[in-house]
Amino acid sequence: MDVPVFLAQRPLVRNELEGWFGEYYDQIHVAGTYNLINNVAVMVENKIGVAFCFQLQNRFDNLKYIPLSPEVETGAVIVWKKAQTMNRTMRQFINFMREYQEKERHTL
Structure with missing residues (x-):
């Protein structure tokens, strides 16, 4: 709860995460939103916060991906x-x- 969070800007994805967080959603500190994971990955690398995103297939070797549990699935276009x-x-x-x-x- 004390770590700033970056969320995808797409409303569909944000709504899915809001549902996943449930009653805790209002307690998280949303530091910002992003359209491109590359941009927010730099902030995560610099320990500004964490980002909720799809797994990045070894694109950023120095970042750790932790899957949500229970798993969240969302659509893509x-x-x-x-x-x-x-x-x-x-x-x-x-x-x-x-x-x-x-x-x-x-x-x-």
Whole structure:
């Protein structure tokens, strides 16, 4: 409770965390919000506070990731311009995501 906390700026994510904290949410010290984890990671590295985020896959070797318990799951979105000309890599990624979504939909 005494450690400043940085939360994602997206309302959906913040609402999920507020629900996870429950009655303790009003007691935490929210030092700020962020859109890009790279920016807030610098503050965490400098011991200004902690950040609630997705696991960062060894991106910041000197930071420690501690999963929440009970686990919190939230949705994510991928957005691109409808009329944008896409390179091959981007098209493949979007197709991969669509196929994955379809596969997940059929396993439910």
